[in-house]
Amino acid sequence: MAKTPGKKASKKGLILLKAASMFRQRGFSATSMRDLAEEVGIEAASLYNHIRSKQEILEAICFEMANLFNEHMDQVESSSANTIAKIERIIRFHIQQIIDNYEQVFVADREWRHLEEPYLSNFQTQRRTYRKRFAALFEQGIEKKEIRYIDAPTAVLILLHAIGGIESWHRSRKKINARELEENMLTILIDGLRKND
Amino acid sequence: MAKTPGKKASKKGLILLKAASMFRQRGFSATSMRDLAEEVGIEAASLYNHIRSKQEILEAICFEMANLFNEHMDQVESSSANTIAKIERIIRFHIQQIIDNYEQVFVADREWRHLEEPYLSNFQTQRRTYRKRFAALFEQGIEKKEIRYIDAPTAVLILLHAIGGIESWHRSRKKINARELEENMLTILIDGLRKND
DNA sequence: CCTACCGATCGGTAGG
DNA sequence: CCTACCGATCGGTAGG
Numbered sequence A, B: 001m002a003k004t005p006g007k008k009a010s011k012k013g014l015i016l017l018k019a020a021s022m023f024r025q026r027g028f029s030a031t032s033m034r035d036l037a038e039e040v041g042i043e044a045a046s047l048y049n050h051i052r053s054k055q056e057i058l059e060a061i062c063f064e065m066a067n068l069f070n071e072h073m074d075q076v077e078s079s080s081a082n083t084i085a086k087i088e089r090i091i092r093f094h095i096q097q098i099i100d101n102y103e104q105v106f107v108a109d110r111e112w113r114h115l116e117e118p119y120l121s122n123f124q125t126q127r128r129t130y131r132k133r134f135a136a137l138f139e140q141g142i143e144k145k146e147i148r149y150i151d152a153p154t155a156v157l158i159l160l161h162a163i164g165g166i167e168s169w170h171r172s173r174k175k176i177n178a179r180e181l182e183e184n185m186l187t188i189l190i191d192g193l194r195k196n197d
Numbered sequence C, D: 001c002c003t004a005c006c007g008a009t010c011g012g013t014a015g016g
Helices: A011-026 A033-040 A044-049 A054-077 A083-100 A102-110 A119-143 A152-164 A166-172 A178-193 B011-026 B033-040 B044-049 B054-077 B083-100 B102-110 B119-143 B152-164 B166-172 B178-193
Strands: none
Touching: A011 A033, A011 A054, A011 A102, A033 A044, A054 A083, A054 A102, A054 A119, A083 A102, A083 A119, A083 A152, A083 A166, A083 A178, A119 A152, A152 B152, A152 B178, A178 B152, B011 B033, B011 B054, B011 B102, B033 B044, B054 B083, B054 B102, B054 B119, B083 B102, B083 B119, B083 B152, B083 B166, B083 B178, B119 B152
């Protein structure tokens, strides 16, 4: 009743958190259930009282993140802000998620390939759809002359990967505060995109 | 004598090529030597007449790519072009390498984590150094007022990751020709960075 | 949540 | 380049 499903509430939550951390560092395949169990503080066999399989852990992480981003996209789409502001909101959300849920975001972004069918196809479709919705925003912005002409799908690819660059930053220098980084990225990305004629 | 070491010249070359392809698709850990052998068309045990270990394959791929990019950086640094032109050359080189050596570039970029010591540290150092050299270029450009003020290391991170976005493009739509994509990226990245006051 | 254990598969070697 | 095989480790289950 009181447990927040995805977070650290229960033992299952702890397992998911530790798994995300290990999947990020070593990769899904290189992480053994015995390693994970040790990190959690129980025997490998005991993990199976909380989760059904290694696959299920990956599924939980990937789809929790997918839902988070999809729901945010719903909100942005139904808001009345102008297009640049919408794009800025999405970029800020991505950056914030990388900071708040670093391990999970990373796993969902890089380890989803190890999902098995039918989850693999399902996830890929959600990923494609998200990018199309994002690209549609660019096209609206171009049409409204808020953004200068560019190929929208290419712009989305560049933007999403550029944001992923924070991953390296996150590891190498926590010194710069999150807000400073956010503004820095926005300057480079948004101001580079905004039409100035 | 006549064999081009890294390419498909010898059986070893073929093994490296197939390995790069499989490491990219499934990841290093999820690729077994038996799978690789099957792809090459020999028995698993026979692989060891050409390579010493699975690790050695990863090392060959990663350091061949590291050398390629380092040598290009040497050339760019010693050229007399202005800073924006140098940065543009580097971006074009990255894009070209992703197109020409897609599998190897991808593996060197994403699977190097599975390198063992001392190769892991060596590779990480080379990676850091390359980024520092790239960042130094940005700092020069800012000093010469060719580029507007930005945090140079952040700009490098964004740029390198943005270029990595072509990976998705590469898979999803070979329709757009390479040159068109290159110009598209340069427009978004360079023109967004160039000082216009 | 543990002990005990399963069959499968792993990277790699011996010997020819 | 192959057959035959090694010890280690894998994800997961039985049974309590």
